[in-house]
Amino acid sequence: MDAKLLFAISCGKAAARGSRMLGRPGSSLPGKVALKVYPWTLRDLAARAQQGTILVTGTNGKTTTNNMLARILQQAGARVICNREGANLITGVTTAFLRETTLFGQMEFDWAVLEVDEASFPGVAAQVDPRLVVVTNFFRDQLDRYGELDRTVAVIRDAVERLPETRLVLNADDPLVAQFGELGPSAVYYGLAPHARVVERRFRVREARFCPRCGGALHYAFYHYSQLGLFRCPNCGFRRPAPEVEGLQARYQGERVACTIRFGEKEFPLELPTQGFYNLYNALAAFAAGMTLGLEPGQVVPSLETYEPATGRLQRFRYRDKPVYLNLVKNPAGFNEALNLLYTNEGAKDVFIAVNDNAADGRDISWLWDVDFEVLEELQRDVAGFVCSGLRAEEMGVRLKYAGVQPAKILVEPDLKAAVHRTLKGNGAQAFFFATYTALWPVEKLLRTRVTPEGRGRDVGCRPSLP
Amino acid sequence: MLVVGHLYPELLNLYGDRGNLIAFVRRCAWRGIPVTVRELVLGAPVDFGALDFLFIGGGSDREQGILIEDLHRHRDSLCEAIEGGLVVLAICGGYQVLGHYYQTPDRVIPGLGLLDFYTQAGPKRLIGNCAVEIELDGRPVSVAGFENHSGQTFLGRVQPLGRVLAGFGNNGVDGTEGARYKNVFCSYLHGPLLPKNPCLTDHLISLALKRAGMEMPLVALDDHLEERAVAAALKRAGVTVSGKT
Numbered sequence: 001m002d003a004k005l006l007f008a009i010s011c012g013k014a015a016a017r018g019s020r021m022l023g024r025p026g027s028s029l030p031g032k033v034a035l036k037v038y039p040w041t042l043r044d045l046a047a048r049a050q051q052g053t054i055l056v057t058g059t060n061g062k063t064t065t066n067n068m069l070a071r072i073l074q075q076a077g078a079r080v081i082c083n084r085e086g087a088n089l090i091t092g093v094t095t096a097f098l099r100e101t102t103l104f105g106q107m108e109f110d111w112a113v114l115e116v117d118e119a120s121f122p123g124v125a126a127q128v129d130p131r132l133v134v135v136t137n138f139f140r141d142q143l144d145r146y147g148e149l150d151r152t153v154a155v156i157r158d159a160v161e162r163l164p165e166t167r168l169v170l171n172a173d174d175p176l177v178a179q180f181g182e183l184g185p186s187a188v189y190y191g192l193a194p195h196a197r198v199v200e201r202r203f204r205v206r207e208a209r210f211c212p213r214c215g216g217a218l219h220y221a222f223y224h225y226s227q228l229g230l231f232r233c234p235n236c237g238f239r240r241p242a243p244e245v246e247g248l249q250a251r252y253q254g255e256r257v258a259c260t261i262r263f264g265e266k267e268f269p270l271e272l273p274t275q276g277f278y279n280l281y282n283a284l285a286a287f288a289a290g291m292t293l294g295l296e297p298g299q300v301v302p303s304l305e306t307y308e309p310a311t312g313r314l315q316r317f318r319y320r321d322k323p324v325y326l327n328l329v330k331n332p333a334g335f336n337e338a339l340n341l342l343y344t345n346e347g348a349k350d351v352f353i354a355v356n357d358n359a360a361d362g363r364d365i366s367w368l369w370d371v372d373f374e375v376l377e378e379l380q381r382d383v384a385g386f387v388c389s390g391l392r393a394e395e396m397g398v399r400l401k402y403a404g405v406q407p408a409k410i411l412v413e414p415d416l417k418a419a420v421h422r423t424l425k426g427n428g429a430q431a432f433f434f435a436t437y438t439a440l441w442p443v444e445k446l447l448r449t450r451v452t453p454e455g456r457g458r459d460v461g462c463r464p465s466l467p
Numbered sequence: 468m469l470v471v472g473h474l475y476p477e478l479l480n481l482y483g484d485r486g487n488l489i490a491f492v493r494r495c496a497w498r499g500i501p502v503t504v505r506e507l508v509l510g511a512p513v514d515f516g517a518l519d520f521l522f523i524g525g526g527s528d529r530e531q532g533i534l535i536e537d538l539h540r541h542r543d544s545l546c547e548a549i550e551g552g553l554v555v556l557a558i559c560g561g562y563q564v565l566g567h568y569y570q571t572p573d574r575v576i577p578g579l580g581l582l583d584f585y586t587q588a589g590p591k592r593l594i595g596n597c598a599v600e601i602e603l604d605g606r607p608v609s610v611a612g613f614e615n616h617s618g619q620t621f622l623g624r625v626q627p628l629g630r631v632l633a634g635f636g637n638n639g640v641d642g643t644e645g646a647r648y649k650n651v652f653c654s655y656l657h658g659p660l661l662p663k664n665p666c667l668t669d670h671l672i673s674l675a676l677k678r679a680g681m682e683m684p685l686v687a688l689d690d691h692l693e694e695r696a697v698a699a700a701l702k703r704a705g706v707t708v709s710g711k712t
């Protein structure tokens with residue numbers, strides 16, 4: 001064992017103890033300290049994986065896809081290291097390993113399954129030499145931090161190009177992701193076939209109106225949402241690749257989403273214990289990754305069907321008899337999908353939206369104006385009331401008003417506790433809570449004290465941290 | 468009928484800037500003023516003279532490069548319309564193209580030269596909440612938004628839109644923000660600017676009505692939500708306000 005690595009491990013662990021004593025969860029500090037002491041800490045620890053490392057990146061769906069994949073591997077009997085949500089920078093990824101190693105650097109595991117922030121991807125990929133990389137999708141996200149989407153895609157593209165031995169699992173429906181198939185590493189594609197619900201409403205947020213290869217205008221036979229759909233470029237011939245793993249007949253079954261997975265010639269029914277068609281994408285990505293690693297569909301599907309959502313990923317609670325959902329919102333594409341939930345669910349509902357503008361949320365909240373809240377002009381008939389909260393509650397109220405929501409239905413209550421209370425007491429038969437990143441945990445905590453969570457626990461895909 | 472133009476909506480659509488148009492159109496609709504919006508797309512013929520209000524949003528550097536060529540072909544038409552009183556709101560990248568040029572680290576992007584100012588890339592991006600005091604009909608008004616630009620703009624013989632209360636403004640040095648010439652209003656403020664600054668929106672609507680020959684006093688609207696929003700934004704920018712703005 002290298003002395004520098006051992007020293008880095010002990011420093012990292014000391015930092016973890018220190019931050020716990022200060023009452024902070026310390027999800028990135030230990031990694032930060034260890035990398036400072038010895039810059040190759042991550043490389044050396046990841047090299048211990050008996051089977052290898054898997055990275056999941058992209059704008060939306062990273063956490064869910066990653067946790068689904070970790071769960072699939074664990075249930076197949078593998079020992080898995082996994083980073084927890086929010087800790088997806090290089091420091092957080094390193095912390096995930098430190099948590100599992102002893103002071104003497106001992107740890108035994110088969111797989112490291114890691115979600116990685118787009119901007120951190122090149123740095124992490126260069127250290128861990130991934131066996132598999134899953135790319136979910138690319139949308140605009142917190143522009144003030146990352147610059148333009150073009151640059152984000154280019155950065156990941158360059159990093160992937162430097163991994164000729166790595167296998168790729170790519171979303172066939174997103175032209176910005178599908179273009180990676182040409183980079184050299186062999187790619188497996190997943191996608192959704194057209195279904196009954198295909199774009200009843202045309203959302204305006206489409207990142208790739210232009211062909212990523214030649215710049216020409218893309219033609220679409222249909223959209224799933226945003227720029228995801230059946231695309232082709234009349235100019236250069238770039239088109240949606242035929243996916244090896246395809247979700248057929250996507251549909252709602254009560255409060256669940258379902259589809260039939262076609263894998264090669266065979267078909268397997270899948271029913272997820274959650275809502276939102278985007279979760280089908282996450283499940284198809286995890287399934288495709290599982291197939292690429294040589295697992296059996298009969299093993300993988302049951303793992304997906306018993307998956308429990310992580311914090312704020314359409315997490316379910318119950319308040320008295322009322323179903324309550326909590327969902328993170330962080331960019332226009334994700335928020336549009338969240339609004340979609342309002343009209344896939346029948347009956348009156350109360351809607352809570354908390355918007356913070358701390359660094360982790362993105363200090364610029366202009367993106368709220370790129371969300372198609374205009375769909376609410378019609379939908380508001382089924383909404384008992386909107387409660388706007390958080391540091392920028394007032395701006396959110398203005399956004400709803402200018403989207404055409406009746407001012408009488410808009411309540412601005414910046415205080416989270418009072419706002420949560422008002423929403424739960426609303427007249428709707430269901431309640432939907434949407435929150436930006438730094439508002440999510442306080443809201444979850446408030447909900448936990450008042451409502452019953454459904455399911456046994458959270459973050460089931462990941463092992464709980466060792467003390 | 469007020470005729471509103473949205474210049475290059477496909478390319479200039481950064482940071483929720485379309486919210487400015489949403490606000491303009493809604494505040495007309497709430498007063499029963501008929502409005503039609505024309506999307507002015509790349510390569511299509513444009514008659515700026517037929518517009519009452521033109522909105523130009525911000526875009527990335529790549530998008531700005533694509534559109535400047537097309538825009539140069541319409542320069543004279545736009546110049547004539549502006550001299551004739553066309554009401555324009557230009558934000559960030561849309562603001563920069565109206566000046567002489569934008570000097571980036573590796574090239575000079577020629578502007579339309581309609582207003583007397585130039586822009587050069589600064590050493591660091593100017594990002595953050597921003598508050599500005601502007602004067603509307605002789606009355607000072609505090610407006611707030613979010614700026615995010617690497618270009619630093621220096622004004623020649625043209626008035627600034629306002630005075631920086633907090634943030635960077637045009638260049639972080641001279642305390643000016645934006646530019647104002649005839650009925651042209653330029654600003655670096657995203658956020659977007661108009662929805663939570665209804666005094667400015669209404670000012671633009673009044674000017675556009677005048678240009679359309681439909682001059683009328685505007686019916687007062689209930690703006691308490693907007694007032695709370697601008698107060699919150701001013702507070703986030705570090706400016707404390709007493710009473711209404």
Ligand SMILES: [Zn+2]
Pocket residue numbers: 211212213214215216233234235236237238
């Ligand atoms: Zn093409």
